[in-house]
Amino acid sequence: MRMFLTPFWMKMVYPGKHNPDDHIVFKVHPQMTKYDVQQYLEKLYDVPVMRVRVKSVFNDLKPRKLEKKMVLAPHVDRIKAEPERYEKIAYVHLAPGHTFKFPDIFAEKTPSDTLTKLADQAKKLASAGEDKDYEKVKEHIGTTKPSKTLQKIDKTNRIPSWFLG
Incomplete structure (x- = not known):
């Protein structure tokens, strides 16, 4: 069997104390859609997914170096931002009856x-x-x-x- 994987990646993020057990938060590749996230989890990891929400988050890094011509342009707000300035967060709601608890790896040590x-x-x-x-x-x-x-x-x-x- 031959399997082709796209260059997508997903990183699990701690959702917080008050998040329900059937919700998981991921930081995903900027080009992934909610359908990509759902298929990634279902087909690679056999995780049943009910719903996925995807949100782009802006990282306020150092100011971009723009040429003077672009600064004087009438529609400066239409300049596209660099792709590295955005992160994409995926909120995954698991199917009914499935839960996930984020592991507490530092429970023994304080x-x-x-x-x-x-x-x-x-x-x-x-x-x-x-x-x-x-x-x-x-x-x-x-x-x-x-x-x-x-x-x-x-x-x-x-x-x-x-x-x-």
């Missing part, structure tokens, strides 16, 4: 768990006395002299002498 582990390790190192280098650096900081530029500072105006010329 940032607070990692931070508490790091804090515990830091306490163990401090109590074991393995942080002797830090103490040496701390002693060295108190014995250093201020730099020459700071010594040349005019005491009344607090402006460095090199700045005054």
Whole structure:
């Protein structure tokens, strides 16, 4: 069996907390229509689809560099935008009886768990006395002299002498 695939792509996007389980959101190739999205899901992945809505979303990137002739044209609003400035979002409503729950891949890990582990390790190192280098650096900081530029500072105006010329 030979299968020809178009250069279309689909990327699943997190729909939000309050989205029903039978709705899925995709970011799709800009040339895909709602019929393409429906056939893509039904024929390649055997996902029964009831309805598809497609919406183009404008990305406000840096301003386009237009020639002066085009800026002075009477119908500037009719200039076509670059295709990269648009994304297409597909809202897929699954057939009755089918649901999809977006996977929570970070359910087991939370940032607070990692931070508490790091804090515990830091306490163990401090109590074991393995942080002797830090103490040496701390002693060295108190014995250093201020730099020459700071010594040349005019005491009344607090402006460095090199700045005054």
